[in-house]
Amino acid sequence: xxxxxxxxxxxxxxxxxxxxxxxxxxxxxxxxxxxxxxxxxxxxxxxxxxxxxxxxxxxxxxxxxxxxxxxxxxxxxxxxxxxxxxxxxxxxxxxxxxxxxxxxxxxxxxxxxxxxxxxxxxxxxxxxxxxxxxxxxxxxxxxxxxxxxxxxxxxxxxxxxxxxxxxxxxxxxxxxxxxxxxxxxxxxxxxxxxxxxxxxxxxxxxxxxxxxxxxxxxxxxxxxxxxxxxxxxxxxxxxxxxxxxxxxxxxxxxxxxxxxxxxxxxxxxxxxxxxxxxxxxxxxxxxxxxxxxxxxxxxxxxxxxxxxxxxxxxxxxxxxxxxxxxxxxxxxxxxxxxxxxxxxxxxxxxxxxxxxxxxxxxxxxxxxxxxxxxxxxxxxxxxxxxxxxxxxxxxxxxxxxxxxxxxxxxxxxxxxxxxxxxxxxxxxxxxxxxxxxxxxxxxxxxxxxxxxxxx
DNA sequence: CTAGGGCTATCC
DNA sequence: GGATAGCCCTAG
Numbered sequence: 261x262x263x264x265x266x267x268x269x270x271x272x273x274x275x276x277x278x279x280x281x282x283x284x285x286x287x288x289x290x291x292x293x294x295x296x297x298x299x300x301x302x303x304x305x306x307x308x309x310x311x312x313x314x315x316x317x318x319x320x321x322x323x324x325x326x327x328x329x330x331x332x333x334x335x336x337x338x339x340x341x342x343x344x345x346x347x348x349x350x351x352x353x354x355x356x357x358x359x360x361x362x363x364x365x366x367x368x369x370x371x372x373x374x375x376x377x378x379x380x381x382x383x384x385x386x387x388x389x390x391x392x393x394x395x396x397x398x399x400x401x402x403x404x405x406x407x408x409x410x411x412x413x414x415x416x417x418x419x420x421x422x423x424x425x426x427x428x429x430x431x432x433x434x435x436x437x438x439x440x441x442x443x444x445x446x447x448x449x450x451x452x453x454x455x456x457x458x459x460x461x462x463x464x465x466x467x468x469x470x471x472x473x474x475x476x477x478x479x480x481x482x483x484x485x486x487x488x489x490x491x492x493x494x495x496x497x498x499x500x501x502x503x504x505x506x507x508x509x510x511x512x513x514x515x516x517x518x519x520x521x522x523x524x525x526x527x528x529x530x531x532x533x534x535x536x537x538x539x540x541x542x543x544x545x546x547x548x549x550x551x552x553x554x555x556x557x558x559x560x561x562x563x564x565x566x567x568x569x570x571x572x573x574x575x576x577x578x579x580x581x582x583x584x585x586x587x588x589x590x591x592x593x594x595x596x597x598x599x600x601x602x603x604x605x606x607x608x609x610x611x612x613x614x615x616x617x618x619x620x621x622x623x624x625x626x627x628x629x630x631x632x633x634x635x636x637x638x639x640x641x642x643x644x645x646x647x648x649x650x651x652x653x654x655x656x657x658x659x660x661x662x663x664x665x666x667x668x669x670x671x672x673x674x675x676x677x678x679x680x681x682x683x684x685x686x687x688x689x690x691x692x693x694x695x696x697x698x699x700x701x702x703x704x705x706x707x708x709x710x711x712x713x714x715x
Numbered sequence: 716c717t718a719g720g721g722c723t724a725t726c727c
Numbered sequence: 728g729g730a731t732a733g734c735c736c737t738a739g
Contacts, residue, residue: 661723662734662735664723664734687716704735707718707719708734712732712733717738718739719737720735721735722734722735724731724733725733
């Protein structure tokens with residue numbers, strides 16, 4: 261799986277309620293970038309949420325908050341008050357819970373405050389309040405009155421709540437997952453298409469010159485744009501660039517927010533250009549179809565005028581153009597043709613109505629009396645060819661066959677002695693040993709010659 | 716790199 | 728036209 265796609269998926273999943281073991285399994289399976297800060301932050305937030313899911317805090321949260329602070333520092337962002345408050349609350353909570361047990365309390369103070377927090381003098385996650393707590397908590401190790409003071413004061417600490425506040429703030433800073441932004445953008449695009457069509461339908465009633473064809477073209481433009489957006493998002497993001505247009509992900513090197521993510525003058529220009537290119541490649545079949553219909557109807561009128569008394573079998577078919585623009589034979593004629601249909605050909609014979617590779621819709625093929633004369637006519641379509649685009653760029657291997665050179669007696673004798681010395685099959689070794697004698701030969705030549713000598 | 720099948724030019 | 732020598736291609 262593409263590393264970006266797996267990242268998007270993981271980012272999205274991280275916003276969902278998730279068991280830790282599932283997350284760990286996903287991280288183990290998905291290919292992930294090592295240097296994507298937003299993903300790391302999302303992972304940390306998920307881990308913190310997981311830690312507080314049982315209604316209490318753990319020392320692990322301290323580590324996660326420290327990691328988060330490191331990421332903030334990398335981005336030049338200062339640790340927030342919410343982060344500092346959460347860190348302080350968790351540290352205090354994880355310590356004072358052992359106040360009744362002297363040994364455990366001593367170990368907790370040593371582990372959390374001496375070994376962890378004391379080493380973080382200048383780290384942003386540490387606040388002035390934390391240092392005040394440190395003094396009181398250490399004092400409580402030696403004097404009971406400080407112990408009581410810590411007990412009373414710590415009752416006001418709501419560690420889980422403080423962590424939740426931080427989590428919400430962190431989520432907001434990280435922003436929505438890329439896939440969510442993408443879906444929302446596409447939905448807006450859909451709404452825009454619908455709104456556009458509604459508007460066009462209203463215009464139709466007022467403006468009779470606006471044809472169905474034009475409306476379809478407009479609709480196609482909007483849909484085309486949507487597809488381009490999807491393609492650019494899914495295929496162009498590794499480099500982040502498609503046709504010179506950069507599609508930024510939210511929160512990552514983005515100069516614009518999610519709202520104007522996909523609507524910049526450059527993207528619009530690129531999409532228009534792509535649309536024009538597609539139109540240039542795909543010929544609109546409608547005008548040609550209408551010409552064909554007109555031709556067939558005029559033929560029908562002429563035939564009717566020239567052969568008014570002809571019987572049903574020889575009568576030229578009547579054609580009608582249905583509401584879809586499809587030219588059809590008159591129902592009566594179809595009925596007639598069924599009665600006079602030729603015997604069904606063998607299954608192995610070519611079926612004239614089957615067009616697997618090449619559509620045979622040329623008007624030249626619609627000669628009278630042909631098997632298609634009384635059948636349904638379809639719109640002319642672009643002719644498909646069997647030419648593979650790969651063939652166009654296929655290099656024809658040009659190899660000049662070497663002129664056959666007869667083996668001299670010296671060469672034959674050398675080959676024999678070589679085989680005697682090194683054994684059959686060591687053609688390269690023999691060739692290298694007597695390279696000056698086997699001029700213009702190859703090890704394969706030696707092999708071929710030996711085959712010839714021993715045959 | 717080697718083995719083996721196939722192709723082609725040359726010889727008779 | 729068949730036989731053969733020399734060369735080429737490709738799978739393993």
